[in-house]
Structure formats: structure tokens, C-alpha cells
Amino acid sequence: MALAEYKYKDILHRCFRCGYCKFPTNWIDVNNCPAYARFRMESYSCGGRLWLTRAWLNGEIDWTDHLAQIMYSCTACKNCEEKCPLRFNVDIVDMIRATKSEMVERGLIPSVVKEFLENIQRQGNPYGKARAKRGEWIGGTGIPQYEGQEFLYYVGCVGSYDTRAQETARTLGKVLIKAGLPFGVLGSEENCDGNEVNTLGEETLFEMLAEENIQKFRDLGVTKIVTLSPHSYNTMKNDYPRFDGSFEVRHYTQLLRDLITQGKLNFSGGLNARVTYHDPCFLGRWNGEYDTPRQILNSIPGIELIEMEKNKTGALCCGGGGGNFYTDFLAGSESSPARIRAREAYATGASILAVACPNCMTMLEDAVKAEGLEGELAVKDISEIVAEVCGLA
Amino acid sequence: MDIVVCIKRIPDTADVVGIDASKKDIEKDSLAFKINDWDDYALEAAVQLKEKQGGSITAVTVGPKEWDDILRRALAMGADKAIRVDQDMVTADCYAVAKVLDALIRDLSYNLVLFGAQSEDFGCSQLGVMVAEMLGIPHAALAVSLQVADGRIHVSRELEAGMLESYTIELPALLTIQTGINRPRYISLGGIKRAMSKELQVMSLSDLGLSLDTLAPMVRLEKLELPPRGKEAELISGSPEETADQLARILQNSGIF
Numbered sequence: 001m002a003l004a005e006y007k008y009k010d011i012l013h014r015c016f017r018c019g020y021c022k023f024p025t026n027w028i029d030v031n032n033c034p035a036y037a038r039f040r041m042e043s044y045s046c047g048g049r050l051w052l053t054r055a056w057l058n059g060e061i062d063w064t065d066h067l068a069q070i071m072y073s074c075t076a077c078k079n080c081e082e083k084c085p086l087r088f089n090v091d092i093v094d095m096i097r098a099t100k101s102e103m104v105e106r107g108l109i110p111s112v113v114k115e116f117l118e119n120i121q122r123q124g125n126p127y128g129k130a131r132a133k134r135g136e137w138i139g140g141t142g143i144p145q146y147e148g149q150e151f152l153y154y155v156g157c158v159g160s161y162d163t164r165a166q167e168t169a170r171t172l173g174k175v176l177i178k179a180g181l182p183f184g185v186l187g188s189e190e191n192c193d194g195n196e197v198n199t200l201g202e203e204t205l206f207e208m209l210a211e212e213n214i215q216k217f218r219d220l221g222v223t224k225i226v227t228l229s230p231h232s233y234n235t236m237k238n239d240y241p242r243f244d245g246s247f248e249v250r251h252y253t254q255l256l257r258d259l260i261t262q263g264k265l266n267f268s269g270g271l272n273a274r275v276t277y278h279d280p281c282f283l284g285r286w287n288g289e290y291d292t293p294r295q296i297l298n299s300i301p302g303i304e305l306i307e308m309e310k311n312k313t314g315a316l317c318c319g320g321g322g323g324n325f326y327t328d329f330l331a332g333s334e335s336s337p338a339r340i341r342a343r344e345a346y347a348t349g350a351s352i353l354a355v356a357c358p359n360c361m362t363m364l365e366d367a368v369k370a371e372g373l374e375g376e377l378a379v380k381d382i383s384e385i386v387a388e389v390c391g392l393a
Numbered sequence: 394m395d396i397v398v399c400i401k402r403i404p405d406t407a408d409v410v411g412i413d414a415s416k417k418d419i420e421k422d423s424l425a426f427k428i429n430d431w432d433d434y435a436l437e438a439a440v441q442l443k444e445k446q447g448g449s450i451t452a453v454t455v456g457p458k459e460w461d462d463i464l465r466r467a468l469a470m471g472a473d474k475a476i477r478v479d480q481d482m483v484t485a486d487c488y489a490v491a492k493v494l495d496a497l498i499r500d501l502s503y504n505l506v507l508f509g510a511q512s513e514d515f516g517c518s519q520l521g522v523m524v525a526e527m528l529g530i531p532h533a534a535l536a537v538s539l540q541v542a543d544g545r546i547h548v549s550r551e552l553e554a555g556m557l558e559s560y561t562i563e564l565p566a567l568l569t570i571q572t573g574i575n576r577p578r579y580i581s582l583g584g585i586k587r588a589m590s591k592e593l594q595v596m597s598l599s600d601l602g603l604s605l606d607t608l609a610p611m612v613r614l615e616k617l618e619l620p621p622r623g624k625e626a627e628l629i630s631g632s633p634e635e636t637a638d639q640l641a642r643i644l645q646n647s648g649i650f
Binding site for chain 1 (some may be wrong): 405406407409416423424425427469576578579580581582583584586
């Protein structure tokens with residue numbers, strides 16, 4: 001029991017299950033832990049998981065498939081960390097990761113998580129699609145290969161392979177070209193960033209991915225990285241420095257905001273629409289970036305930005321983090337977090353649900369369809385909204 | 394219980410398959426490789442038996458140096474020792490490979506030999522049963538459950554239409570393992586690194602008293618080809634209601650319902 005045993009065993013019991021980990025910041029309900037919202041069982045909340053971990057470490061319960069599913073239904077959204085009143089709250093998401101890590105080392109993980117990790121080991125993406133096809137999303141867009149330009153545009157697995165997210169990846173590329181930004185992509189040379197591998201507890205695989213990526217970036221002379229996904233942004237900004245990989249990493253919204261401010265992206269029109277914005281966990285709670293995406297939306301003439309009741313630190317996760325966009329432990333119910341979030345967005349009266357993450361995009365677009373809201377609520381990435389008002393769409 | 398598990402390394406084609414210039418192999422330059430799926434289940438079955446009964450597991454393969462990776466994985470999974478016969482026999486027939494494995498296994502100490510029921514690449518399903526015949530030991534193919542008791546092994550094997558056939562077999566014996574018999578555990582990268590200190594022995598054909606001349610194949614591969622394209626698929630477009638109507642009409646007209 002490496003991490004769980006030596007680092008956390010003595011503090012796990014300090015969780016006395018107050019249950020705050022399930023609340024949003026404004027206390028309006030008890031459903032802000034996505035797994036708890038889906039299953040409504042205490043064991044699926046962070047506190048429940050900590051107690052189960054403690055019982056497992058102490059030999060009071062055996063490992064079961066169900067125990068593993070409870071751990072892996074954690075999306076690492078950090079709502080619990082936001083709300084936990086105890087001093088060790090900064091570690092509670094890492095405690096769950098430590099439990100997953102122990103399960104990985106013992107080979108005791110759900111089949112779909114095994115598939116996810118083995119696909120990344122072999123093909124560098126969770127879908128198990130061919131490594132050689134990673135650059136096919138580029139199509140005929142003219143998005144250039146990285147050859148020492150100022151910025152590396154890192155797309156990530158979801159943007160590279162998911163059909164819907166590929167559209168977003170292309171659109172952002174076109175916006176960056178329009179802004180005259182010197183940038184390039186790695187195409188089929190790109191590899192998984194490892195953020196999800198890390199949250200799933202496969203530490204050695206994560207280290208290998210981080211080290212290989214850092215080496216590749218260095219060999220190519222990369223100094224500045226702009227990412228499509230907040231997940232890539234998070235790990236490259238916060239984890240890669242541990243492996244001596246220090247790059248200037250920005251999420252694309254941060255770059256777009258500057259390009260707009262500098263007058264490099266001129267809006268040819270406006271967009272008369274009521275828009276609500278869903279905070280991606282790896283941009284918001286993980287990195288404290290709440291304002292920039294909103295500044296972009298507010299800078300577009302005609303857009304009326306309306307907040308959902310649960311927003312910023314209290315936003316409900318789409319349910320796609322911690323590999324759940326693929327492993328899907330939270331699917332199949334009206335209480336799936338993505339469907340709850342789609343209803344919350346619809347309740348604002350907005351016609352557009354703006355996102356800034358390819359995982360959120362795929363999760364929420366599916367949820368809007370499942371809710372029968374297609375045609376009433378459009379899920380659009382902020383880059384797609386910007387492209388539209390720049391006359392690119 | 395000493396168990397020998399025979400494993401194979403196969404390409405993970407991930408929907409990209411091309412035939413190379415020789416027309417006898419697929420293009421492998423950009424492919425990733427992995428352990429044959431059926432062999433993963435055979436290894437897991439061996440590890441579970443060892444966990445219950447004690448004993449040892451020896452993982453063996455016939456292939457070039459790159460194949461060490463599947464043996465390292467087997468060692469991480471719970472094998473005690475691995476042996477690779479250093480000979481590329483990917484395009485050889487099963488008979489030739491069986492002769493190599495026969496020569497190797499007959500000098501090992503074993504009670505049970507496990508194979509995957511077939512390989513994902515050529516899918517012949519012959520190797521295990523050929524080796525059993527050469528070793529002169531009883532076998533059962535397509536095992537879907539196994540239990541060891543009183544020096545015998547109780548095996549269920551899969552027949553058509555969900556029928557099962559049960560046997561009690563005296564040891565030593567050989568089984569070919571069907572997928573689904575267990576759930577192979579995940580092998581972490583850390584586990585593979587930690588298993589690097591375990592013994593991996595490399596042998597040559599001459600160590601086994603064999604040479605390529607003595608392994609003349611009985612079947613020769615003439616050429617590989619991709620299946621011809623079928624008739625163009627009909628793509629239905631429109632709203633969900635319209636496409637459902639069209640699809641229902643097509644199914645009705647074709648007499649399906």
C-alpha cells in the first residue's frame with residue numbers, strides 16, 4: 001500500500017463524514033459530487049470513499065469489483081476539496097487517487113479502466129485507435145505541423161480522436177491562424193498528455209508519458225504550449241515541472257482573451273443569444289481560472305451571459321473527469337451528472353451552453369440529446385462561438 | 394503444481410491493416426504489439442492456480458528479441474521464469490512451431506501446460522493440441538473452467554450453442570484456454586519494471602537439438618490479401634423519424650420482418 005498506506009493512513013480516519021463534500025458552494029442541494037448525484041449512496045461521496053479506503057487498508061473489507069467501481073466513479077472534480085472543512089482537504093482527491101493507485105498495482109481494476117490504460121500503453125490514446133491516425137483530425141484545414149513556431153498547439157486525445165471534439169480542434173486551429181499566431185501541431189507525433197492516467201492511479205505510466213512528452217518538446221525547441229483541453233493544461237502546467245519540464249503553458253481561452261484584447265481577432269459580427277457557461281473542473285477548481293472564459297463571452301456583442309445557479313467553485317462536473325468520459329461509470333440515468341447539468345443550463349433560459357473543454361463538450365452534447373433538448377439548447381465550445389463571430393463558421 | 398504457459402506476440406492493428414510488398418505479411422512498421430488475448434487468459438488461469446496450489450509458472454515463447462516484452466509482462470503477472478527460443482517463426486506453420494515447443498517443454502518439469510485456444514493473428518487453433526500429441530499427454534481444447542483436485546484436473550470445454558462438456562483428466566495434461574474463463578489482471582508499468590530482475594532465459598534452436606532443416610513446414614503461406622470490398626453500403630439520411638421509417642421499409646422489403 002504505497003501512497004495510501006504511508007502517506008495517508010493516519011489521516012484517513014479524520015474524515016468524520018460530515019457530508020459537506022457533496023454540497024455546492026451555495027448549499028442549494030446535496031448533489032454536487034457527481035458520483036453521489038448519480039447513485040445517491042453515501043459510499044459514492046468522497047467521505048464514503050475515504051471510509052471504504054480505510055476499511056480496505058485495515059483488512060475490514062475485501063476488494064470487490066463494486067469497491068473498485070465506487071473508487072473509479074470519482075471524476076476528480078475537486079468539489080469535495082472545495083467544501084471539506086478539515087485541514088487535510090487539499091489532499092482528499094489525492095487520497096482517492098492513492099487508493100486507485102493501489103488497485104492498479106495489484107491489477108485489481110475494472111475491465112474498462114484496464115482497457116483504457118492498455119490502449120494508452122499501446123496506442124497513446126484511450127480509444128485504442130491507431131497512433132498513426134492521431135493527426136487525421138487536421139484534414140484539409142491547413143493547420144501547420146510544428147516546426148519551431150512560437151507556440152505548440154497541443155490537442156490531446158479527445159480532440160484528436162472524438163468526432164465532435166475534432167470539429168472543435170479544427171475550429172480553434174482556424175481561429176489561431178486568423179489571429180496570425182505562429183503555431184504548429186504535432187499531428188500523429190502527438191502522444192497522450194497523461195492527466196487521466198494520473199487520476200486513474202497508473203503512476204509509472206503517467207511518469208513515462210510525461211517524461212517522453214517533455215523530451216519530445218525539448219528536442220523540438222518548444223517553449224510555449226497552448227492546449228485545447230483543460231486536462232492537458234492542468235498536467236503540463238502543474239505536473240510536468242516535477243519531471244523538469246517547465247514550459248509556458250496556457251489554456252486556449254487565456255490566449256484567445258489576449259488576442260482579442262490586442263485586437264488580433266476582430267469580430268465581424270455579434271451573436272444575439274443568451275449564453276450560459278459551464279466551468280470545466282480542470283480549468284476552474286483545479287486551476288482557479290473562472291474569469292477569462294467569461295471575459296471572452298462578455299466581449300462578444302449581443303451575448304447575454306447568464307449564470308447557472310451552480311457556477312465557478314460550485315459548478316457541477318459534467319461527469320467526464322477521471323477517465324469517466326470513456327469508462328462511463330456515471331452513465332445511464334436521469335441522474336447522470338451530465339444530464340443534470342444539461343437541465344440546469346436549460347433552466348437559465350439560455351439557447352447556448354458554452355464549454356471550454358472537449359470532454360465537457362462530448363459529455364454535455366450527449367446529455368442534451370438524451371434530455372430531448374436538441375434544437376433548444378446548443379452546446380458550443382467558446383472557440384466555436386469566437387469563430388462564428390469572426391466570420392469563420 | 395508446475396505450469397508451463399505458451400504465449401505469442403501479435404500486432405495490435407487498431408483498424409489499420411495493410412499487406413506488405415512480400416504479400417506474405419502485413420505492414421508492421423507503425424503497429425504496436427501486444428500479448429495474444431487468449432494467452433493473457435491462459436496466464437491468468439496459471440496465476441490463479443498457483444495462488445491456490447503453490448508451485449511454479451514458466452512462460453515460454455518462440456520469437457525474436459522484441460518478444461521479450463510479452464515475457465516481461467508474464468513475469469510481472471506472476472510467472473517465476475521465462476524462456477524465449479530465439480527464432481522468428483511468425484510465418485512458419487503450426488507444425489514447425491509445435492516441434493520447437495515440444496523439444497523445449499519435454500525437458501521442463503511440468504504438471505500442466507496451458508495455451509491460448511487460438512491466436513488473434515492467424516487463428517489456427519492447432520498449436521496446443523499438436524504439442525499435446527507430440528508430448529504424449531492428454532488435452533482438452535477451449536477450456537472455460539478448470540479445477541485441480543487429487544492430482545487430476547476437472548475441465549469444462551465449450552461446444553456449440555452454449556453446450557459444455559466436462560472431463561476429469563489425469564495430470565500431466567495440456568489445456569487450451571478460451572477467453573472469458575477469468576478476468577486477466579491489469580499489469581502496471583511499475584509491475585513490469587519490478588519484474589525485470591526475474592530470470593528470462595534465451596535458447597537457440599541448436600540448444601534444443603533442432604535446426605531449420607528439421608523444421609520443414611507442412612503448410613506454406615502463399616499470400617495474404619485483404620477481403621474484397623463488398624457492395625457499397627446504402628447510407629440513410631434525414632431526421633431520426635425519417636431514417637427510422639426508411640430503415641423499417643428496407644427491413645420489411647427484404648423479408649426480415
